[in-house]
Amino acid sequence: MSQPTPANVEPIVNDDLAAMDVVPTTLGDPTGPSKGRVTVVHLYPREMSIYGDLGNTRCLEARLRWHGYEPNVISHNPGDDFPDDAHLVVGGGGQDSGQVRVEADLEKIGPELKELAEDGVPMLMICGMYQLFGKAFITVDGKTLPGLGILDVTTRGNEKRMIGPVVLSTEFGDVVGYENHSGSTVLGEGQEAFGSVRSGFGNNGEDGHEGARTNNVVGSYLHGPILPANPHLADWLIARAVEKALAQPFEPGEIDDRFADQARERQVRRLTKS
Amino acid sequence: MLRTTAAVLAGKSARVATRLRGGGSALPGLVVEKVDPKFLATALADLPKGVVVVTGTNGKTTTTKMLVALLRAHGLKVFTNPTGSNFTRGVISSVLGEVSLRGTIDADIAVLELDEAHALHFAKVVKPTHALLLNVARDQLDRFAEIDYTAKLLRQLAEQTTEGVVLNRDDSFVARIESTLKPNVEVSYFGVDETIAERLGELMEQDVRSDDDFVQPLVSSGDGLLLPIDDRKFLVTFADRADGSANVGPMQVRQHGLAAMINATAATSMARRLLGDDFLPATAVSALEAVQPPFGRGEVIDVDGQELELVLVKNPAGFTVALSTYGGRPVASMVAINDNYADGRDVSWLYDVNFASLRERGVELTSGVRAYDMALRLAYDGVEVRHVEPELTSALDTFLAEHPNEPKRIFCTYTAMMALRRTLAERYDLPDIGEDAPE
Numbered sequence: 001m002s003q004p005t006p007a008n009v010e011p012i013v014n015d016d017l018a019a020m021d022v023v024p025t026t027l028g029d030p031t032g033p034s035k036g037r038v039t040v041v042h043l044y045p046r047e048m049s050i051y052g053d054l055g056n057t058r059c060l061e062a063r064l065r066w067h068g069y070e071p072n073v074i075s076h077n078p079g080d081d082f083p084d085d086a087h088l089v090v091g092g093g094g095q096d097s098g099q100v101r102v103e104a105d106l107e108k109i110g111p112e113l114k115e116l117a118e119d120g121v122p123m124l125m126i127c128g129m130y131q132l133f134g135k136a137f138i139t140v141d142g143k144t145l146p147g148l149g150i151l152d153v154t155t156r157g158n159e160k161r162m163i164g165p166v167v168l169s170t171e172f173g174d175v176v177g178y179e180n181h182s183g184s185t186v187l188g189e190g191q192e193a194f195g196s197v198r199s200g201f202g203n204n205g206e207d208g209h210e211g212a213r214t215n216n217v218v219g220s221y222l223h224g225p226i227l228p229a230n231p232h233l234a235d236w237l238i239a240r241a242v243e244k245a246l247a248q249p250f251e252p253g254e255i256d257d258r259f260a261d262q263a264r265e266r267q268v269r270r271l272t273k274s
Numbered sequence: 275m276l277r278t279t280a281a282v283l284a285g286k287s288a289r290v291a292t293r294l295r296g297g298g299s300a301l302p303g304l305v306v307e308k309v310d311p312k313f314l315a316t317a318l319a320d321l322p323k324g325v326v327v328v329t330g331t332n333g334k335t336t337t338t339k340m341l342v343a344l345l346r347a348h349g350l351k352v353f354t355n356p357t358g359s360n361f362t363r364g365v366i367s368s369v370l371g372e373v374s375l376r377g378t379i380d381a382d383i384a385v386l387e388l389d390e391a392h393a394l395h396f397a398k399v400v401k402p403t404h405a406l407l408l409n410v411a412r413d414q415l416d417r418f419a420e421i422d423y424t425a426k427l428l429r430q431l432a433e434q435t436t437e438g439v440v441l442n443r444d445d446s447f448v449a450r451i452e453s454t455l456k457p458n459v460e461v462s463y464f465g466v467d468e469t470i471a472e473r474l475g476e477l478m479e480q481d482v483r484s485d486d487d488f489v490q491p492l493v494s495s496g497d498g499l500l501l502p503i504d505d506r507k508f509l510v511t512f513a514d515r516a517d518g519s520a521n522v523g524p525m526q527v528r529q530h531g532l533a534a535m536i537n538a539t540a541a542t543s544m545a546r547r548l549l550g551d552d553f554l555p556a557t558a559v560s561a562l563e564a565v566q567p568p569f570g571r572g573e574v575i576d577v578d579g580q581e582l583e584l585v586l587v588k589n590p591a592g593f594t595v596a597l598s599t600y601g602g603r604p605v606a607s608m609v610a611i612n613d614n615y616a617d618g619r620d621v622s623w624l625y626d627v628n629f630a631s632l633r634e635r636g637v638e639l640t641s642g643v644r645a646y647d648m649a650l651r652l653a654y655d656g657v658e659v660r661h662v663e664p665e666l667t668s669a670l671d672t673f674l675a676e677h678p679n680e681p682k683r684i685f686c687t688y689t690a691m692m693a694l695r696r697t698l699a700e701r702y703d704l705p706d707i708g709e710d711a712p713e
Contacts, residue, residue, distance in 0.1 A: 022630075024656030050421075055625030058654055095422050165619065178620045223622040228650050259653060259662070263646035266664075 028066025028255040036246040037070040038238075041083055043091040043129060044102045045075045051180065053092025053126050055225035056234075060088065063234055067253040069242060078105035082112050086121060088241035089113070093127030093180075093223060106132060110148045117150045122216040122240035126226065130211065130219035131155045131183050151212040151219045152188030153203075166202070166222055167271045168195030168210050172233045176267040177222025185221075187212055194220050199271035216240045229263045231255070316378065317369045318400050323350065323383035323548065325400055329393040329431065330408025330448070331424065332592050333537045335568045336529065337408060338387035340541035340561075345383060347561035348549055353381035383548070390427045397434040405435040406544045408537075410447040411591035421447070429454060440464060440544045443497070444474055446488040462496035464543035466536065467511065470502060473532060498522075498543035500535050508535050510542045525559040529567045531599030538562050575698055577674060581681040582698070586691055588618065590626035596685060597631050604635040606677040609652070610642040610666060610690035617687035621647050629655040636660060638676065641669035642690045666693050 023030040042049075042057045057073060064071040074083050078101060094102070117123060125133045134153035137145045161182045168175040175195055185203040187193060193203070194211025202210035203221070211220035218237075220226060227234040239250035318325050328338045342354045355368040372379045388396055396402075410425045425447040432439050432451045439455065442448040443463035452461050466474060493499065495514035502508040509523035522542050527534055542562070546553045567573060575582045583605075587593040613619050621644050629652055636658035640648040645664040652659050663669040673682065686694060 022656055024654060026653040026656055026658060051620065052622035052625030055622070055651075055654070058625070062654055097422050163619075165613075178622055180620065223620065225622055225625050228625075228654060229647065259646050259650040259659075262662070263644070263650050266646060 023065045024062055027062070027257070027259075028253060030062075030065040032068050032253070034070040035068045035251060036242070036248070037072055038064055038087050038241050038245045039072040039074060039083060039085045040064070040088045040090065040241070041074050041076050041086040043076050043089060044078065044094070044098070044105075045092075046077065047098035047101045048094035048129055049092040050095060050098070051093050051127070051178075051223040052225045053223060056092070056124060056126070056227045057090050059225070059227040059231075059234055060090065060238065063231070063255065064238055066255045067235075067238065068251070069238075076109075078102055080105075082109045085245075086116060087245040088237060089116065089121060089123040091123075091125045091129030091133075092225075093129070099128055099132065102132075106148065113148060114150055117215060117217045119244075120216050120240070121244055122237045123150075123218065124227070124237055125151075125217070125219045126223065127179075127181055127221050130221060131185065133217070133219050134185065134212075135188065137183065150217055151214055152191040153185050153212050153219070154188065155183040155185040158182045158184045162201035162205055162221075164200055165267065165271055166200030166210065167198040167268050168200075168202075168222075169198055170195035170233075172230070172236055174198075174264060174268050175222065175226070175230045175233060176264050176271075177220070177224035177226045177230075179221040180223065181221050185212075194218055198268075229260050229267075231257050231260050312399070314369065314396070314399050317373050318353075318379070318384050320378060321353070321381055321384055324403030324437065325384045325386065326404040326406065326544065326548065327386050327388050327393055327396070327402040327431065327435075328406045328408070328544075329388050329390050329428065330442070331390065331411040331589065332595070333408050333533060333540070334387045334389075336534060336565075337406065337537040337541050338385060339568055340527075340538055340565050341406070341544055342385050343561045343565045344541055344545035344558055345385065345548065347557050348545075348552060348554065350382045351380070353379055353384040355386055390424050390431075393431045394427050394434075397431055402431070402435050403437040404544065404548065405432055405439045406540060407432060407439065407441050407448050407451065408540060409442055409445045409591075411589055432459075435459060438462070438547055440540065440547060442540070443491050443493075444471070449491055450488070452491065460547075462494070462543060462547055463491060464498045464536075464540045465493075465500070466539075467499045467501040470500070496543075496547060498539050498546065500539040502532075502535060506530070508538075510539045512546070520555065522555045522558045522562075525563055527562055527565060531595065533595045533599065534567075575702060577682070577698070577702060578678065580679065582674075583681070583683040584691055584695065585683060585685045586688065587685050588688060590623045593624075593627040593685070597627070597629070604632075605681045605683050606673070607632060607635065607637050608639045608641060608669065608673045608682070608684045609637055609648050610669065610684060610686040610694065611640070611644040611648045612642045612687050612690045612693075613644050614689045617689050624648065624651045625654075629657050632657045639663055639669050639673050641666050642687065645669075666690060667697050670694055670697060 040057060040060050045054060061071040061073050076082060131137055132147050133150045134147045134155055135149045136147055136154050138154065138156045139145065140157040140159065163180045166177050166179050179200055187203070187209055192213050193209035194213045197208050197210050202208060211218065235252065242248065242250040328334055328341065338354065342352050345352050353372060369379060407428050410421060410428060428448060429451045432455060438460040441451055441461065441463050443465035449463070455461060493513060498510045498512055500508060501511050503524055506526045507524045509521050512520035514520055527538050542558055545558065573584045575584065585596050587596055611621060613621055632652065633656050637652055639661045640659055641663050643664060645662050649659040649662045661672060663672060684694060
């Protein structure tokens with residue numbers, strides 16, 4: 001699936017749903033010489049990318065290019081071999097039927113994902129994939145389904161749905177997004193949250209935590225999609241991926257983030273009183 | 275009977291009061307529902323040709339209008355809910371306008387546009403004789419949460435239907451419903467001719483469907499298929515007469531685009547099922563060609579001699595259809611996105627729409643509460659946005675002032691459209707919402 005390519009920047013257009021037909025020039029300049037190639041793997045784009053989560057991959061692909069790197073976006077579908085050069089792994093939310101379709105494959109590639117996570121490969125897992133990256137999911141009727149256990153969180157099926165816009169404080173600054181989940185997630189002892197809730201429900205609507213973070217793996221319920229309006233998070237993931245891919249520090253390019261900053265700051269102002 | 279009369283009177287006075295206040299259409303329905311929950315069942319029970327429900331995510335309003343026009347052209351007295359008020363209480367409100375104090379209405383048939391969730395609620399009170407099920411797509415996730423759930427609602431509605439259902443054979447979620455229906459319910463389909471099947475991609479999001487095991491039903495004699503002739507002209511073909519004499523068309527409806535042609539095909543298929551041998555293809559053509567686009571579905575306003583088109587966008591499939599419909603004729607464009615409840619509060623879906631067709635012309639302005647999110651979304655598709663102005667009236671002023679001598683188009687969510695239309699109505703002569711412009 002992944003082939004060696006020359007070092008100069010050639011737009012990669014493929015059949016992947018996550019791939020762009022052109023690299024936009026609206027917010028940055030994609031034409032400079034390549035600083036190196038970074039492989040982004042999107043897990044199950046068909047089954048687990050409802051609510052615009054493909055936008056995260058689109059955002060990473062464009063920003064990599066604007067920062068001067070060469071993105072190589074790969075869709076991992078059930079039954080595929082997991083690519084051996086993944087530098088950044090992204091997953092999204094899905095319907096229950098989507099989750100059922102990916103379970104067997106996820107179990108198969110689980111050990112590889114675990115190893116990559118321990119090795120410091122950055123990952124962003126949203127909503128359904130966040131739950132599947134946890135230790136367990138307990139259904140409404142009390143059945144326990146094991147997860148990958150990369151994040152020490154346990155999710156309990158719920159009658160009530162937690163829906164609405166969200167504002168978080170995180171170590172990446174304010175983060176805005178939109179949650180829509182019925183699972184109620186609790187952090188294990190010592191498990192770090194991704195952020196603390198300033199507006200919205202978060203993991204369970206009770207303890208003020210949202211998401212989870214271990215090493216460079218971030219799990220969160222936030223759609224939006226999360227990355228375009230929170231480019232500081234996107235760039236943090238990219239920086240970690242560049243370090244993995246090239247064993248060199250990340251050298252950012254110039255990106256015009258004024259739309260993103262306005263979009264985010266306006267949501268923060270609308271949704272928080274202070 | 276007394277209870278019904280009391281309900282009718284209470285509801286009628288609430289309806290008058292609401293009208294005087296200029297308020298919405300659901301309140302009088304709420305009053306009646308409280309007084310007589312059987313009100314609807316009484317009013318609609320004895321219609322000689324039954325009760326037809328039209329539902330699905332996209333195209334309900336247009337298809338309902340077309341079906342009503344077809345039946346009226348064939349001489350039937352049709353009761354419908356024309357205000358786009360497609361919740362049960364909205365239907366009650368419409369019934370109140372026409373009901374006698376005995377609680378019955380004078381009509382041959384009722385054709386009701388119902389929201390997917392409320393269609394089922396409605397069916398608990400009134401069993402539909404017929405159901406026309408259009409499609410399933412993600413829409414207003416705040417309410418329905420998941421597409422599988424929406425598909426289940428349509429299935430349950432079909433199972434409540436007593437005489438006949440017409441299903442979309444190209445939408446796997448809808449076509450599959452056939453397998454669970456009672457044996458005495460007649461099933462037929464509408465769809466597109468196999469020669470244009472590849473164009474269906476224009477109408478659907480690709481990323482939420484996993485249909486590997488879906489086998490399309492075979493075409494049988496009562497099924498209507500869309501066969502386009504060119505960009506605007508099309509036929510609806512029926513295979514039951516080999517000489518083609520059952521075909522409807524060639525015709526051209528007023529709304530542009532493939533989605534409108536499919537809606538016409540759906541309406542024609544249902545009309546033919548309802549009318550049987552009384553159905554006349556030539557009458558159907560003239561009826562369909564006269565149907566005005568409903569509010570928000572390609573409404574064109576004359577602004578100082580130039581066309582301003584208001585296009586309602588509410589979900590990925592709908593926005594995709596709107597872009598493919600108008601993509602061939604790029605004009606000055608504005609996009610207005612609000613995130614109130616009626617718009618859908620989550621704007622994530624904008625990332626499931628491909629905006630490449632706007633790249634060539636760019637977008638003059640984005641507006642609405644989420645103006646910056648929309649500008650950001652367009653930027654990621656390489657679409658240049660020249661201004662961002664969240665305040666709708668200022669944005670409209672800028673848009674009109676900067677493009678005085680050319681046609682213009684505004685893509686907008688529901689509450690943004692209502693606000694823009696209000697401003698435009700103050701300045702230009704516009705028909706009331708829910709009414710048609712005079713012929």
